[in-house]
Amino acid sequence: MTDGAAQSSSCTMPPRRSLFCKYFATLFVAAVVPLILGAAVEASFGYRDQRRQISAVLQADARAASDRIEAFTDGIRDQLGWMVQLPWSAGDDAQHKIDALRLLQQVPAIVSVSLLDETGTERVFVSRLHLNRTGRGIDMSTDPAVLGARANKVWYGPVQYQRDSEPYMRIAVAGSLPAAGVAIAEVNLKLIWDVIAAIRIGETGYAIVVDDSGHLIAHPDISQVLRGRASSGSFGRIKHLAGAASGAAVITGDQGNPVVALSVQAADVGWTVIAMQPASEAFASIRAALWRSSILIAFGVLIALALAYWRAHRMSGPIKQLEEGVERIRTGQFEHRIKIFSGDELQQLALRFNEMASELAISQQKSARIERLKQFLPSQVAELVEHSHELLEGQRREVAVIFGDLRGFTAFSTRNEPDVIMAVMREYYEAVGAVTTRHEATLIGFDGDGVMLLVNAPVACEQPATQAVRLAIDLQMTVQSLAGKWCDAGHAIGFGVGVAMGPATVGTVGYNGRLDYTAMGAVVNLASRLCNLAKDAQILADPTIAGRVRDSVPLASLGQRTIKGYDQALEVFAVAPADLPLKAPGSGQRRREKEPQDY
Amino acid sequence: MKRREFILLIGGALAWPAIARAQGGAKLHRIFWVSTESQPDPFLDGFREGMRALGYVEGKTVTFETHYAPGDPQALRKIVSELQRGDIDLVVSSGPATRVMTAVTDVPVLFALSGDPVALGVVKSLAHPGTNFTGSTFLSLELAGKRVELLKDIYPKLRKLAVFSNTDHPGEPLEWRATLESCRKFGIEAAYVPFCGAREIENGLMAAGKVDADALLVFPDVVTLVHRAKIAEFAIAHRLPSMFGWSEYCDAGGLLSYGANQRTTYYRLATYADRILRGENPSDLPVMRPEKFELAVNLKTARLLGIDLDVSSILFRASKVIS
Incomplete structure (x- = not known):
């Protein structure tokens, strides 16, 4: 009972993951995933293209910057070359000095120029800051600038920071004739700023120049350069990272923001030009594309949400309707009809469901009728009425007929009140019905205190005679035990049984829906006569029964009896089983209504 | 690596609208201009020009309080206390x-x-000032x-040079020493004509004439x-070839000047002013x-001098010729 309740409650509980949710999720995912995938693929390809393009732009800009820086140093080199065209001769120091001063005027970046003769001795020195010198001066023949220039014609010195702030560098050029000596220029590299500051990559991109060891030489923000070697750490890192990548690399720039950087070597001086563009600017177009995609995705998501909701709703709504319908049918509301007009399989299903409901209604009516029939018909017969028409068709077959009849009932019924009578009758009928059911016999009907039972029709059985006799014994014992009770209540009622076997016509008869199953033939009469002959607690059987059951049930022959409606006397047998008390206690006190004959 | 960069970029891209560019904004910046110059002040004009070029609007985003x-x-000492007001940027x-x-x-x-700011003690080093300065x-000592x-180049006959110097100027002794050393090298006799402050300039010039x-x-x-015009006038009157530090003196009648362009310097100073107003620390600049x-x-x-000058030795290297 409790199990059933639990089960029914679990049935009515809504499922944890409804069809709606599943449909909704599936449709949603089906719409959104391709959208997102598409956008992601587009973005990644766009990123690659953009990167390639940025690489190309940075390459061009860095190359241009490097070319301009080379032009700057080459310009100084060429100007110095003019200084060392002619061999030194006595007394032309003054002319050299004017040349050198002109050079200072020509090239603003040169701070001072030293002109050395072939021995490496300084002959002319002019400077913007210091006093000029002419004539034989200091011997610089072991100066690395002189040695370098003599070896390679041109020598580029390392970058040095004056007062650890301003970047300087020496450039030395030796004349093609050793007698022309060497010219050494001291160059203020701050002047490269003009070159570098002019380079704009995109809106905010720029180029920087670092030397071989990562020291900053030029930067659009001159103060970065003026910080000297102290700030070289971060630029060394940038140079390393930019140099390590084959194309443009995304690195953290000198201002701490991500930049796209690409480095190019300025061949002569061994410097590195690094072109940088903030990543935010470099990838602005891809970012715009991403935004576009994002907006499209958001739009798509909204549409997918709405569509998936609508679709899932269209799917789950009718299913819920069907579920409700089933529930109603379960509770017996067969008149319930489902209305779905989706024009698809669901409508078809609803149609079938409605058909099923109407068939169920018919079936229900049928079983209700059976229930009603069962009140009046033997249950087997009632079942048969519904399920097997052939069996009930009129036919002739051998049947065993059992009649039972109460003794002393007429007297009892005249002496007692109707409610007492009905109480006795009810007990009697119940007992008879129970026995009939137990032995699967057919209760043809009650006739007042009499009852007629049929064995082997309409349901056939293997040994009808034996079964009939057993039924009779059981019936007699059951009623006798009742009779004992009644006797104790002061009602002298007995019970006699007659059993006969033989061919009879069986079938349903009746009219207007009211059907009765019955048997007709001599055997019915014989059984009835035998019943009449039987005394209280006695079971009388005809010779056919006796012949059939002789081996299994003890019988006592009562000899030939004349039976009404029969020309010849018939041998009658009394069933006398060992366990049947033929004379119930107190039965002698009963008044016998029918005592045709003593034996 | 590439993938990570890509993810970084996407992240950055999405965060982009939230990043607002830090601007000077509409805040009114107060700048205290402290000078021992006289007015009109060409240096303030240079600085103002620089600020204007950097997008500052006087009265709207910047105001100058000039002292x-x-x-x-010494007269400026009392204004230091005014800085305690706290609204000076x-x-x-x-x-x-x-x-x-x-x-x-x-x-x-x-x-x-x-002069040298390190020697003056306002900064720790040129590369990293490390203070609020x-x-x-101008590198004038070296010059x-x-x-x-x-x-000497323009007037090779130079034998005796009057050195007119304001002893009230910081670093003046160093400058005099450098000058003296140079004169000795050229065999020039240096006549030191010191004076102290504006009050003594007349007396100083009188002494120079003697x-x-x-x-x-x-x-x-x-x-x-x-007093550049007065000094230039004096030099012409006494037929003295004169040498000054800045081209402003030449504009006023001086014969020669050699030094950095002051206006350019103040113009550049404006870029530093901008950076400091934007929040950069002066100790890092x-x-x-x-x-x-x-x-x-x-x-x-x-x-006007009417003396024998070797102008050609100067002309080919002059950056500014006034005729």
Whole structure:
């Protein structure tokens, strides 16, 4: 009972993951995933293209910057070359000095120029800051600038920071004739700023120049350069990272923001030009594309949400309707009809469901009728009425007929009140019905205190005679035990049984829906006569029964009896089983209504 | 690596709208202009021009509170206390005024000095000032000898040089020593004509007239700058080829000048002012030094002097010729 309740409650509980949710999720995912995938693929390809393009732009800009820086140093080199065209001769120091001063005027970046003769001795020195010198001066023949220039014609010195702030560098050029000596220029590299500051990559991109060891030489923000070697750490890192990548690399720039950087070597001086563009600017177009995609995705998501909701709703709504319908049918509301007009399989299903409901209604009516029939018909017969028409068709077959009849009932019924009578009758009928059911016999009907039972029709059985006799014994014992009770209540009622076997016509008869199953033939009469002959607690059987059951049930022959409606006397047998008390206690006190004959 | 970069970029891209560019904004910045120059002040004009070029609008995003004490740095001492008001964003001190400003420690100070700021003690080093001071130095000490040389070039007969110097100017003794050394190298007799402040300039000039020199060297300094026209006049009157520190002197009638362009220097100073107003720390901004030096020559004065000058030795290297 409790199990059933639990089960029914679990049935009515809504499922944890409804069809709606599943449909909704599936449709949603089906719409959104391709959208997102598409956008992601587009973005990644766009990123690659953009990167390639940025690489190309940075390459061009860095190359241009490097070319301009080379032009700057080459310009100084060429100007110095003019200084060392002619061999030194006595007394032309003054002319050299004017040349050198002109050079200072020509090239603003040169701070001072030293002109050395072939021995490496300084002959002319002019400077913007210091006093000029002419004539034989200091011997610089072991100066690395002189040695370098003599070896390679041109020598580029390392970058040095004056007062650890301003970047300087020496450039030395030796004349093609050793007698022309060497010219050494001291160059203020701050002047490269003009070159570098002019380079704009995109809106905010720029180029920087670092030397071989990562020291900053030029930067659009001159103060970065003026910080000297102290700030070289971060630029060394940038140079390393930019140099390590084959194309443009995304690195953290000198201002701490991500930049796209690409480095190019300025061949002569061994410097590195690094072109940088903030990543935010470099990838602005891809970012715009991403935004576009994002907006499209958001739009798509909204549409997918709405569509998936609508679709899932269209799917789950009718299913819920069907579920409700089933529930109603379960509770017996067969008149319930489902209305779905989706024009698809669901409508078809609803149609079938409605058909099923109407068939169920018919079936229900049928079983209700059976229930009603069962009140009046033997249950087997009632079942048969519904399920097997052939069996009930009129036919002739051998049947065993059992009649039972109460003794002393007429007297009892005249002496007692109707409610007492009905109480006795009810007990009697119940007992008879129970026995009939137990032995699967057919209760043809009650006739007042009499009852007629049929064995082997309409349901056939293997040994009808034996079964009939057993039924009779059981019936007699059951009623006798009742009779004992009644006797104790002061009602002298007995019970006699007659059993006969033989061919009879069986079938349903009746009219207007009211059907009765019955048997007709001599055997019915014989059984009835035998019943009449039987005394209280006695079971009388005809010779056919006796012949059939002789081996299994003890019988006592009562000899030939004349039976009404029969020309010849018939041998009658009394069933006398060992366990049947033929004379119930107190039965002698009963008044016998029918005592045709003593034996 | 590439994938990570890509993810980083996407993340950055999505965060982009939230990143607003830090701008100077509409805030009104108060700049204290402290100077020992006289008005009109060409240096303030240069600085203002620089600020305008950087997008500042006077009265809207920037105001100047100018404090002048011509030739008298001591007079500026009392304004240091005004800085305690707390609404001053930046002090710009021109020339000797810087010496007074050393007492200021909580307001950024931009200076334009002719001397060495490290020697003055306002910064720890040129590359990393490390204090609330930064700015520009004119490198005038290194140029002191050069000026004698140029004077000798244009006037080879130079034997005796009057050196007109304001002893009130910081670093003046060093400059005099450098000049003296240079004169000795060229075999020139240096006649030191010191004076103290604007009050003594008349007396100073009178003294200069009495030393019987062939030429006049005037140290670049606020007092001589203010009185540049008077000094140039004096030099012409006494037929003295004159040498000055800045081209402003030549404009006023001086024969020669050699030094950095002051206006350019102040213009550049404006970029530092902008950076400090945007929140950069002056201690991280290296002290700037000029890399271009102007050689100015006034041919009109050369003619007026009426003496034998080797102008050609100067002309080919002059960056500014006034005729």
